[in-house]
Amino acid sequence: MEAMERQIRLTVNGQEHELTIRDNTLLLWLLRDDLKLVGTREGCGTGVCGACTVLLDGRPVNSCLTLAAQAAGHHVTTIEGLATNGRLHPVQEAYIEERGFQCAFCTSGFIMMTKALLDEIPNPSEEEVREYLSENICRCAGYPDILRAVQNASRKLAARGR
C-alpha cells in the first residue's frame, strides 16, 4: 500500500529543515537518507539496542521507533550536533580519554544517552549510570570503560560549569 506523503518542518542540530516525507518514514531514515547524518546507526530496528538513539527536545528516543512525522515541529540532536565550532563535546572527549568504544557501532547511541543522562542527573551514582545505560547494548562489552567515560564526562561538565 502506498504511504501518503506530507510536508514537515523540524530542527536538526540547530538547523531548520523542510522536507517531504512519507507517513511511514522513520526518523532514523530521515536522518540517514535525507539529511545524510549517518552517525546515527541502525542496530536492530526494534528499539532494543539503542544504537540509533538521538535526542528529541533533549530527551533520548530510539530513532528506529520514531516516525519522522512525530519529530515535526521539534528539535532533534544527533551525534553530529554535539561538537561546537570544531571542538568536541566534553562527553566525546571523555569517551576518547577512557576508550569508551571499540568497534564503535554503538558509540553514537551511548554518547547521546550519556548526554541525556548528565543533563538530567549531573553527578550520577554508578547504579544510576547502569540503570540509565541499560537500554544500550555494546557487543564488544566495553561497559566498564563506558562507565568511566560517563563519570569523567560528569567531572568535565561540572568543572566547566556546564
Add this chain to the structure above:
Amino acid sequence: MTRTGEGRDARAVGRSVPRVDGAEKVTGRAAYVTDCVVPGMLHAALLRSPLPHARIRRIDAGRAATHPGVSAVVTGADLVQMPGLDPYFGPAFQDQAILAIDKVRFVGDPVAAVAAATREAAREAAQLIEVEYEELSAVLDVQAALRAGAPLVHERLRPSQAFADLMGIEAERQTNVCYHFKLRRGDVERAFAEAAHVFEDTYTSPAAQHAPLEPHVTVAWVTEGGLLHVTSSTQSPSYVRLSLARIFGLPLSKVRVTVPYLGGGYGAKTYDKLEPVTALLALRTRRPVKLQLTREEEFVTIHKHAVTTRIRTGVAADGRLLAREVAVYWDSGAYADIAPRVVHKSGYTAAGPYAIPNVKIDSYCVYTNRPPAGAFRGFGVPQVVWAYESQTDAIATRLGLDPVAYRRAHLLREGDLFATGTPMRSLAVIECLDAVAREIEWGSGLAGSSPPAPEVREAGVPRRVLRGKGVAVGIKAALAPSISGATVMLNADGSASVLSSTVEMGQGSDTLLAQIVAEALGVRVPDVQVVHPDTAVTPYDTITAATRSTFHMGNAVLQAAARVREQLFAIASDRLEVDPDLLRARDGRVFVAEAEDRGLTIPEVFGAAFQAAGTTLVGEAVYQTSAIPTDHETGQSERVTVMWFVGASAAEVEVDLETGQVRVLRFATAADVGRPINPHHCRQQILGSAVTSIGQTLFECLHFEGGQLTNGSFLDYMIAGYRDVPPIITPIIVERAHPEGPYGAKGVGETGALSVAAAIGNAVHAALGVRLRDLPLTPERVLQAMREREPARAARRGQVERGPG
C-alpha cells in the same frame, strides 16, 4: 610479575597510547559499509526458504520482475546458465550455492535475489516470487543426522582449495559427517582398566549468535575497466577476493575488496557471506548494488556451534590423570563454512592442557538442516573447555582435593608434550590460574563447599542464597600455517603509512600497528596512518580472526618497518660516516648510539637521498608460520602451532534458592598476552570477551522448533547488557614473552572467552553441590538440578565409581 615495558627501548610499544581512531568514532564520522552510497546504487533483498529441507520444483519470478523499481531477479536456475560462473563457494567445502540450486537446506536458505531502486521495493518484490517446494525429511539435530539411513544434507562434496590446512579434509561417504578428527595417544583402554576412578559425563553448549551491532552488509559494482569492486563488512578481505575471482572467473587483479571500519565481527564476518550474491547482482545489472541484512536475517546467517561433548577420564588413586577419552559432536548446520577447522582445532585441545599420557579424541563435524554454524570468538574452544574443566573440577572435588591445587599439580609445563605430541612452549597457564585465584581470594572459604546462606535482603525481603567460588583454565593454539603481508612507507616529513589487510573491528589493530611502526622507525604514533584493507594495494593476509593479527601482522609490519629503517640508516651512515649498526632512530631523528647529538632528522636523511620533496622509502615483508599437519589417524604433530595462548577465569557466584537465579558477584579473568603492545587494549579484549561469555553462560541460547529459529531477534534473544556486568570484574595481564612475537607479544582477542562458562559452572557447584552440564545456566535448569540433587545423586552424575585395579 607484570611489566609494562615502559623502559628506555620501548617508547611507542608497551604503553597504553590513545586509540588512533578516537576522534572519528566519537563524532559518528567513522565510515562503515552501512554508510556506503555509490551513485546509481540499487538495493538488494533475498527471498529465503521457509522449509528446512526441500527440493525446489519451480520458481515463478514473473510478478517480482515487473514490480515497480525492480532491475533484476535472480534464482538458482539462472546461475547454472551463466557461462564461466562457478556458483558454489565455502572456505572448507564448496558446498554453498550463491542461491539454492537444487534444494534448500535450512529455514532461511537464500532462494532468490532481487535488485531494485529502494530497499522497500526489493523486499516487496522478493515476497512476490512464487516457489513450489517438494518437502524432504530433514535432520534437525546431530542425533538425527547421525542415525543410519538419515537423509543426507549434501549428496556430494567438493573440498575448497583456499587453505593448506583444509586441503586434505575428507568427508565420510554417504553420511552427514563432513569431517572427523581423530587423535590417538597411548592406550586409553588399558589405562581405564588400571584407573582407580573413572568419570564419565556429557556436557552440552548451545547455539548462540554473534550479534555484531552492524549487520552483514556488502556493496558491489563493476567499473568500466571490468574491475569488480566490493566493499564489505568482512574479516577476511584476501579470502573474499580469492573466492570472488574463482566464482566469476576473474584474475585476482580484477577483484578489489575494500573494508572500512567494521561494526563488530566476533567471527561472524569471516569468509564469504553476502559478497557472492551482491557481486552477482552487480554484474547482472551493471549497476552498484547494496545488500544489508536485517537483524532477523543476521540470526540465520551464522552462529556459534551447538556442541555435545562426551568425556571420560580415568584417574589414579593419587589423582593422576591416566586417560581421557573425548567425543565431540558439532552441529554445523546446512553448510560447512569454516566448521571443519573449528572441529579440528578445538578437537585437538579437547582433553585440556593437562599431563595425560593416554588420550583418545573423536571430533565430528555434522551437517544438519539448521542455519550454518561457524567461527565464533574462541573458535569452539569454549565449548570443549566447558566439558573438560567442569569434569576436572568434579574429579578434584570427588577426590577431596582443592580444585586450584589439583589443576596446578597436573597442568602441562614448559617442554611437556601436548596431546598432539607437540612440545609446549611459552605457556603461562599456571601463572594465569594463580592470578585469578588470588584475585577472588581463593582459599578464604566458599571454594568447593556450601557455607550457610548469608542473610541477604532485597527491598526488605530476606532471600535465601548460597555462594560459591570456581575456577577454570583454557588453552587455544594459533592457526598455522598462517600468512600476513605488509608494506610500510616512510614519508620525507617523518610520517608513515602502513598497508595492511588487517581489519579494524574494534580490537585496536590500527593503533597497535601504528605503535609498532612508530617504535621501529622512531616516529610519532599519531603520524602513522594505517590504510584499511584494499586488496588493490594491501598485501595478502589470512584473516583478521583467531587471535592472530598481533602476532602475524605485527611481525609483518615490524619486518617491513625494519627494511625501511635499513634504507634510512644506509643513507644516514654515508652522510654521518658511521657504521649503520651504530645508528638508532628516535623522536624523528637518526643518530649515533653513543653520541646522540650526532645525527640527522628524517627530512635531512631524505634530503640527502632524493632531489625532490614528498618522497618515500618503502619496505615490504611477508610473515609466514608453518605447521606440520596432524596425522590423519593419530592427530599427532610435532608442530601443530607456533603459539599457544592460555587464560584462566575465577568466579564467585550467588545462587538464589527460591528463583534459581545465578548472579556473578566477582569475576577475574587472566590472559597470557606475551608482552602487551597496548596494555589497556589487552585488558579491553580480555574483559569484553569475558562479559560476552558471562551472557552466554547464563542466558544466551538460540531456540529452534522444527528447524525454525524461534528467538531470532533482539526482542527475543538476550545479550549481555550493563546489568549483567559483575559488580567486580578484573582483567589481568600475565606476561610470558613469546620468542617469535613482535616485541614478545602473542595475541589476546579470544583468550578471555575460553574458560568463563566452566568457572561459573564450577562456582555454582561449589554453592549448591549440584553440577549442571547443560548451558546456559538458566534459573529453570538450576532449580531443576536442585530438585534432582538428593535421590540417586551419584547415579545422576553419571560417574562410575570403581575399586582400585
